[in-house]
Amino acid sequence: MEKIFNTLIDSFIESKVGIANNFLSVALAAQLKSNLIGLYNEKSMVAAGIGNETITVHNKLVRSDVIYWLDRKHNNKHENDFFDLMDDFVIYLNRTCYTGITGYEFHYTLYEKGSFYKKHIDQFQQNGSRAYSMVMYLNVDWQKSDGGELCIHHLNNLQNISPINGKSVFFKSNELAHEVLVTHEPRMSITGWLKTN
Ligand code: OGA
Ligand code: NI
Numbered sequence: 077m078e079k080i081f082n083t084l085i086d087s088f089i090e091s092k093v094g095i096a097n098n099f100l101s102v103a104l105a106a107q108l109k110s111n112l113i114g115l116y117n118e119k120s121m122v123a124a125g126i127g128n129e130t131i132t133v134h135n136k137l138v139r140s141d142v143i144y145w146l147d148r149k150h151n152n153k154h155e156n157d158f159f160d161l162m163d164d165f166v167i168y169l170n171r172t173c174y175t176g177i178t179g180y181e182f183h184y185t186l187y188e189k190g191s192f193y194k195k196h197i198d199q200f201q202q203n204g205s206r207a208y209s210m211v212m213y214l215n216v217d218w219q220k221s222d223g224g225e226l227c228i229h230h231l232n233n234l235q236n237i238s239p240i241n242g243k244s245v246f247f248k249s250n251e252l253a254h255e256v257l258v259t260h261e262p263r264m265s266i267t268g269w270l271k272t273n
Contacts, residue, residue, distance in 0.1 A: 077161070081168045084246050092247060093228055093235060099244030100212050104161070107154035107216040112184040112264050115144045121186055139193040141256075143183040147264070158182070158266065159246040166270060175270070177207065182268030187224060191263070193256040195229060198249040198269065206249040206269040213239040224259030228252055239263055 080096050088094030099190065100108070115121050121142035146155050166177045187193075198209045199217070218224075218240050223246075225236040226245060236257075237245055247254075251268060 077164060078168065081165055084165075085169065085173065086245060088246050092252060093229070093237075094244075094246035095237065096244045096246075097240075098242050100158075100161075100214075100242045102242060104154065104157055105214050105242050106214075108158060108184070108266060109264055110188060110215065111152065111154055112144075115184060116142070116186055122183065124183075124185075137194075138196070139256075140191040141185050141187045141193060143185050143267075145181065145183045162268075169270075175207070176272050177270045178273050179205075179271040180243070180268055181271070182210075182266055185265045185267045187256065187259045187263040188262060190258060191256075191264060192258045193255050195246050195255040197251075198252050204250065205271045205273070206247060207272045208270040209249045210244060210246050210268050210270065211239075211265045212244045213241060214242045214266070215239050215261075222259065222261040222263075223257055224263040224270075225257045226254060227257055228254045239265060 080099055084094040084096035084099065086094075087096070121144045123136070124139055124141050124143045146158065148156060148159055153175070162180060162182070166180065169175050170177055199206050218238055220238065225238050228235040228237065237243075
């Protein structure tokens with residue numbers, strides 16, 4: 077995995093947005109996607125909030141995705157495989173870049189057809205613990221016409237990233253404004269944050 081970790085970290089250092097195409101194996105991506113679809117069908121996925129952690133505002137004009145938090149306590153083999161991978165990544169990141177990450181949080185995310193997330197920054201106003209944002213996509217056969225790109229707002233340009241299966245995107249949470257463009261097909265991912273104290 078170190079080669080893929082390096083791809084993600086090197087591209088992050090070079091352009092503020094790390095991208096690694098096969099961060100999740102095809103098998104793990106398929107298993108996590110199957111978990112996500114199961115959760116969606118049993119209606120466990122809920123509208124995501126915005127703003128700060130104490131006052132959760134559900135504003136469908138800002139974002140219209142639904143989420144479910146991963147947890148080792150679920151004792152789900154594939155969720156735990158994912159956490160093992162993230163543990164390896166965090167150890168590697170801390171060792172090579174002195175990032176001082178002490179925790180993380182991840183949720184399954186589904187954008188139904190027509191959903192989006194308007195331009196925002198991934199940090200709560202009252203809490204700066206989210207240091208890095210990470211998204212891993214679970215969409216096999218994504219077409220350009222399906223939309224749903226992650227659009228990063230750099231100072232002088234926009235960067236559109238398509239949510240293709242297995243791809244991971246990594247950037248600093250307090251720095252880069254970004255949005256999810258309207259998706260024309262169901263768009264699935266694992267989204268999360270690496271945290272510092
Ligand atoms: C987020 C977010 C990007 C994506 O959940 O904060 O910006 O590509 N997600 O899903
Ligand atoms: Ni975001």
